[in-house]
Amino acid sequence: MAHYDCIIVGGGPAGLPAGIYTCRAGFRALLFERMFAGGQITTSTRLENFPGFPEGVDGPQFGSLVHDQATAAGLALEYDEVSALTLKGDVKRVQTASGAEHTANAVICAMGARRRPLGLDREDAFRGAGLSYCATCDGAFFRDKTVAVVGGGDTACEDALYLARLTKAVHLIHRRDTLRARGVMAERVKRDPRIDIRWDTVVEELRGGERLESLGLRDQKTGHRQELPVDGVFLAIGLEPQTELVRGQLVLDALGYIETDRRMRTGVAGVFAAGDVRNTPLRQVVTAAADGALAATSVIEYLEERQSADDA
Ligand SMILES: Cc1cc2nc3c(=O)[nH]c(=O)nc-3n(C[C@H](O)[C@H](O)[C@H](O)COP(=O)(O)OP(=O)(O)OC[C@H]3O[C@@H](n4cnc5c(N)ncnc54)[C@H](O)[C@@H]3O)c2cc1C
Numbered sequence: 001m002a003h004y005d006c007i008i009v010g011g012g013p014a015g016l017p018a019g020i021y022t023c024r025a026g027f028r029a030l031l032f033e034r035m036f037a038g039g040q041i042t043t044s045t046r047l048e049n050f051p052g053f054p055e056g057v058d059g060p061q062f063g064s065l066v067h068d069q070a071t072a073a074g075l076a077l078e079y080d081e082v083s084a085l086t087l088k089g090d091v092k093r094v095q096t097a098s099g100a101e102h103t104a105n106a107v108i109c110a111m112g113a114r115r116r117p118l119g120l121d122r123e124d125a126f127r128g129a130g131l132s133y134c135a136t137c138d139g140a141f142f143r144d145k146t147v148a149v150v151g152g153g154d155t156a157c158e159d160a161l162y163l164a165r166l167t168k169a170v171h172l173i174h175r176r177d178t179l180r181a182r183g184v185m186a187e188r189v190k191r192d193p194r195i196d197i198r199w200d201t202v203v204e205e206l207r208g209g210e211r212l213e214s215l216g217l218r219d220q221k222t223g224h225r226q227e228l229p230v231d232g233v234f235l236a237i238g239l240e241p242q243t244e245l246v247r248g249q250l251v252l253d254a255l256g257y258i259e260t261d262r263r264m265r266t267g268v269a270g271v272f273a274a275g276d277v278r279n280t281p282l283r284q285v286v287t288a289a290a291d292g293a294l295a296a297t298s299v300i301e302y303l304e305e306r307q308s309a310d311d312a
Contacts, residue, residue: 004030006299007094007104008075009082009245012039014275014288014295015110016066019075021296027303030104031070032096034081038063039112040276041285043134045162050285059136062285085109087249087271090306105306106270106299109246109258110292113239113276113283118150122206130212130232135159142232144168148215150203151236157181157189159234164194171228172197175220198228206233241277253279264295272298 006022008015011033022029036042044059057065071077080100085107086093092107115133117123123131132138135149139162147167149160152174160172172189177199179186189195198217205216207227214229241257243250250266250273251259257280258273260266266273274295275288 001101001103002030003091004028004076004102004104005303006030006106006108006296007032007092007102008108008110009085009094010039010110010112010242010275010277011037011067011077012110012112012275012288013041013066013285014112014277014292015039015108016070016075017289017292018108018110018274018296018299019070019077019292020073021293022299023070023074025296025300027300028076029074030076030078030102032078032080032082032094034079034097036060036063037067037070037077039288040114043136044158045136047285082245085245085249087246087268090270092270106272106302108264108292108295108299109243109250109266109271109273109277110275110288110295111242111245111277112288113241115155115235116238116240118203118206118235118237120203120206126206126208126212126233129210130208130230131206132232132234133236135162135234135236138232138234139163139166142167145231146229147171147232147234148173148203148228148230149234149236150174151238152176152178153180153236153238154182154185156236157185159236160189160195161185161192163234164192170195171230173201173203173215173217173228174199175202176200203233239276239283243277262294263298264291265298270302 005027006029008031041059042063046056048056081097083097084095146169148171200220207214258278264272272295274291276283
């Protein structure tokens with residue numbers, strides 16, 4: 001067991017900058033990441049709206065650049081899943097899936113968000129057998145095959161465009177009659193002859209044997225039901241916060257996001273939250289990074305106040 005000034009949970013665009021700021025101020029910080037440094041953006045082929053990259057940058061490349069910058073600043077990074085947090089009291093306790101246990105004076109929650117499931121029967125069974133939540137991770141398995149994307153926001157449109165380059169056909173299934181994606185992205189999808197948009201349509205059933213074979217669809221306006229044969233389906237129907245670890249310990253909003261003030265402070269002393277996991281009006285890389293910097297600044301202030309109280 002080791003003791004740190006600050007432990008950061010999550011190595012995405014919020015957690016890594018939080019580590020950079022905390023370490024540059026001379027404090028000892030440890031970050032836990034259960035998958036890849038860089039978070040969700042590593043599943044995107046192109047990050048085009050982050051300042052400083054006029055030509056855009058690959059998501060995985062961006063993740064690895066921020067990772068290198070954070071470790072060069074002195075951040076300790078461990079690839080391990082945090083399995084339990086004890087947040088009350090002056091000393092916070094962090095346990096991991098591998099059995100490690102560490103303590104810290106402050107914790108930054110930067111666990112981000114993940115794709116929302118449809119909630120249909122057999123969804124878990126078909127995961128990895130035709131059902132995916134990540135087009136850039138799994139798209140290559142569906143080369144020259146027929147796939148569907150479910151959703152109508154930025155991610156669904158980005159997935160449909162990406163898959164259209166690889167596959168034989170893409171059906172975009174959207175429950176409304178307009179796309180929620182930002183203008184330029186929606187226009188690209190509507191103009192793409194390789195993408196067939198099924199408006200006002202919901203997926204009612206996932207069908208198949210060991211692998212997914214077709215989708216049971218229903219037109220919400222006419223009530224007409226139809227079977228759509230597909231080799232794969234990619235779900236992009238929104239996000240849900242990864243707040244299981246803090247439920248019952250921190251105040252969450254109605255959608256389950258951690259409530260913070262403008263300085264990223266939660267209601268519990270020494271506990272901060274940053275990025276997609278909190279009640280922010282915009283879930284983007286630039287806002288996650290800004291949250292990380294603010295959270296670290298609040299951690300530094302908190303640690304300095306504690307130090308002065310101890311010295312007095
Ligand atoms: C396909 C796609 C395209 C996107 N395109 C853009 C874009 O063009 N521009 C833009 O600005 N934004 C884009 N975004 C959104 C952007 O990626 C997110 O807003 C940003 O990544 C949020 O950063 P975060 O650090 O808050 O959370 P995340 O990126 O979700 O990172 C959280 C990290 O915490 C880790 N974690 C969670 N729980 C634990 C645990 N218990 N233990 C250890 N680690 C844990 C996760 O593995 C993850 O790596 C896109 C997102 C997707 C999915």
